[in-house]
Amino acid sequence: MAAGVAAWLPFARAAAIGWMPVANLPMPVAPTEKNKRQDELIILNVSGRRFETWRNTLDRYPDTLLGSSEKEFFYNEETKEYFFDRDPDVFRSILNFYRTGKLHYPRYECISSYEEELAFFGIIPEIIGDCCYEEYKDRKRENAERLMDDQEDNKDAKLPNMTFRETMWRAFENPHTSTMALVFYYVTGFFIAVSVITNVVETVPCGSSPNQKEVPCGERYTVAFFCMDTACVMIFTVEYLMRLFAAPSRYRFMRSVMSIIDVVAILPYYIGLVMTDNEDVSGAFVTLRVFRVFRIFKFSRHSQGLRILGYTLKSCASELGFLLFSLTMAIIIFATVMFYAEKGSSSSKFTSIPASFWYTIVTMTTLGYGDMVPKTIAGKIFGSICSLSGVLVIALPVPVIVSNFSRIYHQNQRADKRRAQKVQKARLARIRITKTEGSNAFLHSKRNGLFNEALEFTNSTEEEQRLSKSTSLLESQHHHLLHCLEKTTNHEFVDEQYYQQSYLEAGLQNYPSRSPSLSSQDGVTGTCCSRRSKKHHTPLPNASAPAHMQPLTHTHTHQQGLQELSTIHIQTLNILPAMMLKFCNQFSSQITTAIISIPTPPVTTPEGDAHLPAAPTHQNVVKVSAL
Amino acid sequence: MLSAIWETEGLQTVGIVVLVFASIKLLHLLGLISFSEDSVEDELELSAVRHRPEGLEQLEAQTRFSRKELQILYRGFKNECPSGVVNEETFKDIYSQFFPQGDASTYAHFLFNAFDTDHNGSVSFEDFVMGLSILLRGTIQEKLNWAFNLYDINKDGYITKEEMLDIMKAIYDMMGKCTYPVLKEETPRQHVEVFFQKMDKNKDGVVTIDEFIDCCQNDENIMRSMHLFENVL
Numbered sequence: 001m002a003a004g005v006a007a008w009l010p011f012a013r014a015a016a017i018g019w020m021p022v023a024n025l026p027m028p029v030a031p032t033e034k035n036k037r038q039d040e041l042i043i044l045n046v047s048g049r050r051f052e053t054w055r056n057t058l059d060r061y062p063d064t065l066l067g068s069s070e071k072e073f074f075y076n077e078e079t080k081e082y083f084f085d086r087d088p089d090v091f092r093s094i095l096n097f098y099r100t101g102k103l104h105y106p107r108y109e110c111i112s113s114y115e116e117e118l119a120f121f122g123i124i125p126e127i128i129g130d131c132c133y134e135e136y137k138d139r140k141r142e143n144a145e146r147l148m149d150d151q152e153d154n155k156d157a158k159l160p161n162m163t164f165r166e167t168m169w170r171a172f173e174n175p176h177t178s179t180m181a182l183v184f185y186y187v188t189g190f191f192i193a194v195s196v197i198t199n200v201v202e203t204v205p206c207g208s209s210p211n212q213k214e215v216p217c218g219e220r221y222t223v224a225f226f227c228m229d230t231a232c233v234m235i236f237t238v239e240y241l242m243r244l245f246a247a248p249s250r251y252r253f254m255r256s257v258m259s260i261i262d263v264v265a266i267l268p269y270y271i272g273l274v275m276t277d278n279e280d281v282s283g284a285f286v287t288l289r290v291f292r293v294f295r296i297f298k299f300s301r302h303s304q305g306l307r308i309l310g311y312t313l314k315s316c317a318s319e320l321g322f323l324l325f326s327l328t329m330a331i332i333i334f335a336t337v338m339f340y341a342e343k344g345s346s347s348s349k350f351t352s353i354p355a356s357f358w359y360t361i362v363t364m365t366t367l368g369y370g371d372m373v374p375k376t377i378a379g380k381i382f383g384s385i386c387s388l389s390g391v392l393v394i395a396l397p398v399p400v401i402v403s404n405f406s407r408i409y410h411q412n413q414r415a416d417k418r419r420a421q422k423v424q425k426a427r428l429a430r431i432r433i434t435k436t437e438g439s440n441a442f443l444h445s446k447r448n449g450l451f452n453e454a455l456e457f458t459n460s461t462e463e464e465q466r467l468s469k470s471t472s473l474l475e476s477q478h479h480h481l482l483h484c485l486e487k488t489t490n491h492e493f494v495d496e497q498y499y500q501q502s503y504l505e506a507g508l509q510n511y512p513s514r515s516p517s518l519s520s521q522d523g524v525t526g527t528c529c530s531r532r533s534k535k536h537h538t539p540l541p542n543a544s545a546p547a548h549m550q551p552l553t554h555t556h557t558h559q560q561g562l563q564e565l566s567t568i569h570i571q572t573l574n575i576l577p578a579m580m581l582k583f584c585n586q587f588s589s590q591i592t593t594a595i596i597s598i599p600t601p602p603v604t605t606p607e608g609d610a611h612l613p614a615a616p617t618h619q620n621v622v623k624v625s626a627l
Numbered sequence: 628m629l630s631a632i633w634e635t636e637g638l639q640t641v642g643i644v645v646l647v648f649a650s651i652k653l654l655h656l657l658g659l660i661s662f663s664e665d666s667v668e669d670e671l672e673l674s675a676v677r678h679r680p681e682g683l684e685q686l687e688a689q690t691r692f693s694r695k696e697l698q699i700l701y702r703g704f705k706n707e708c709p710s711g712v713v714n715e716e717t718f719k720d721i722y723s724q725f726f727p728q729g730d731a732s733t734y735a736h737f738l739f740n741a742f743d744t745d746h747n748g749s750v751s752f753e754d755f756v757m758g759l760s761i762l763l764r765g766t767i768q769e770k771l772n773w774a775f776n777l778y779d780i781n782k783d784g785y786i787t788k789e790e791m792l793d794i795m796k797a798i799y800d801m802m803g804k805c806t807y808p809v810l811k812e813e814t815p816r817q818h819v820e821v822f823f824q825k826m827d828k829n830k831d832g833v834v835t836i837d838e839f840i841d842c843c844q845n846d847e848n849i850m851r852s853m854h855l856f857e858n859v860l
Contacts, residue, residue, distance in 0.1 A: 010703075018741075026851065482725075502807055
């Protein structure tokens, strides 16, 4: 339960009077406050600095150190205060958490000291409010990365029993591990450079004999260039195959970007080998040679900066998309306007709107080639507006991209955005778990509460005190409130799996005949338990019954020497046969009758006198069902 | 010839465009059209009152709480609502935290209307404490009156079946989905029928305040449960 609302619990309970006239059943008894203390100030002395607060404030979070009885360990009798030998600055935030219900992370604090304090006082960091949570996570991640960096530097020593394959993979991924890897790294880099330069030089016109026109070098020294190309491609192929062999997950490696670049770089050569000098396909062949330029992308394995650039562009995709979209809009608008404005002038280059696109683009990017110029006055006016607005439209998204790049370069070098999403999911999952624990706490204590009622009838006060100590007064009042709601609506709160189960059963409509002995149980107790017991053994022979374990709630009802309500007893007995049913379906009917008939004697003597030997009867049932 | 015509047309285009923009600007200046939509809502935010309650002595006189109890109540109230008033959203938030499994917002809405006696859209500390005083320290008559007021949504002095059905659905909503037995569609309606059978003596389809109080005073369960929360504070 959240902090401040603990103060509103009296209000919620008072408002429950609104349900009373509507309810058909009597309400449960309110929990009494045995030793109702007036709210008092307690003094917390943290390394000399005194903090004072109400006791109730601390009691809001009973599962932390200050909220539970654990603080009694720190009580100082002479000075009548609680002394903690911890950091007083951090304690401020912790105490504010009790007061306001929100945990804040102060920016000037070191992350690890803060976490230590939180751990000491029993507060989970996931409660940190949304205002400070991002900061906290960032700092934590930085810290973890720094620690990981330190560890990795020590980790380069070769582990003794790595297979050859793993060694190779490590050598490929991290060239600094061994000299062989470094040599390989530089050799491949060199050959990439050679291949790219070859492709470029191929097209340069070499000196020629005067009677012919200039020929590019590629055609003059065909053999040489072909040999060079072959050598490079062979090296690349060998490298690709070696990486493929060494990859821990070949499928994943083949899908990665780098391997696709590798394949695209060497494929044109092989296709060229296969195809002969056929006139029809030579045009396509020439196009394929363009893909040879992809070899330059292979450099990204060698350069961290290139990788970051690629990653930035990927992450700025939305800004780039916006830039593109707005540019397109502006181009179309201005091209249309220019076309209609220039329609009048003679020998106008603006023959159609698409033809004006070129002018608009050149003007907006302030290139201004001058191959198309407007001649009319209207055209010139619109042209100037076009160039001015071009500057603005292009200048707007660029700083965003730049800042993105610098941010990513500094922070996200390890591409851990995926990790952050997982962490966010984990955080939400943990918060959800603590919330359901809150509602489950009610279900748990409901079962405990029934024991309290039984014990009140039998006046065994010691066990009652033992049980009631486990839930604070606030919790018991809250549970009483929920209990009243149950009574008003004549329905009960159950947890998720039980609800699924009963939903299935309601659909299956499989109700066998009820035992007459138990149905006579009608007016015994006003509590919900007897009603529940009747409904519980109806789904017994159902094939889906095994999932129908009244979960944890009943397993912890077995307490030594404690009188149990007989009806609850029957339900626990029902669990075992449900499990047995899975294995001996054909005995189902026999088991049902066997179970139902046995507890008849205890049932007719309701809570009070019969001291049920819980364990032996239990075993009896086991024996019977193991037929 | 043609070129001359086209050239003047080009100038005419320019002229028309300039005229259109100028007229839009003029209208904007005159305040007939506005380009930004969020100029109005700032005024609403300013009216978030900072409310200070009446003095402790006056509240002590008006309610049945002691001084200490009022202090405790106010501290809790102010903690959750520093501005001194609760608006409906905060109210629903707070109330929903007590019922994590279901949806308490509809019932909280009705509760809010019951507490907001002067119907100004916010519950101040005085309203809050008056309501609590009736519920916790009032006579049976006052409590029943309060409950009747809660059920009577339109405050016309009669509880109709529709009003009761709304309240009942709101209560069942608080239970949420995971209940045993499974909540069916007609459960609230059936409950309303039972209620009306019990309360509506002259079978005229509505329950008046007298019928309500009469019937409740004759019902032992209800009488007993009215005393349930007396030691809450």
